[in-house]
Amino acid sequence: MFCTIAHHKMPAHIIYEDSSTIAFLDINPYSYGHTLVIPKIHTLNILTATDETLGHVMHTVKLVSNHYINDCGYDGITVLSACNEVANQSIPHLHIHIVPRKNDDSLSALSDVFSQTHSYDLNEGEQILTMRP
Template sequence: MCVFCSIVKGDIPSNKLYEDDMVIAFFDINPTSYGHCLVVPKEHCDSFLDCPTKTLDHVFEVAQKLANVLEEKLGCDGINVLTNIHEAAGQSVNHFHVHLIPRYANKDHDSVTIEFGEIEKVNFEDLLSKVK
């Protein structure tokens, strides 16, 4: 059984922030920032790609509510909303989940680094032909 399914069942303790009949949210055991939490559907799905639409809708509805709470109560300067799909993208638990990562100008509370760079020029016609 996956670790998140065990948390959902109550077999593994968590620092629960929110729970309803479809999702559970808890603070990340290895946070990258102060207040980093996860929103996890109770129904097991491996990733965003195979999660039922109804479940996705509810996960993101709860994520939005919790992001507002984190911003108001923790006074963070921003929030990253993140999900990883497959190991190459950083998924370490094969159970869909959304990270809410509060961001702070004060780096004592925030060890996250996200860098955006440029790749070689893209032929958009070619790219569109591949994905349409």
């Protein structure tokens, strides 16, 4: 499923893209701007990825996260990646969640962040959050 997004065979609300990664809005968001970063090359998760792929993915996580904090009014981010089914990995393609946080978002415990979905207009989110060169 994420391979199809990586190869532009399925539409997504894309925030950032480079030659080896793509960042797009999660369709079941935990917060406004909840973003997934994936490598374009297929690998199951962090445990199976090469160091090179992990480097590319984390570079994009850092870039997008700093953009959200410096340009979009967020105060911090929560990062999560589930590895294997026992850890609730639902899509078998490496993806790292960026959950943008605000001081007043009332998600006090980490468990709050991953237990509440937050619906919002993803087209609007894409317009606001996209990284422009």
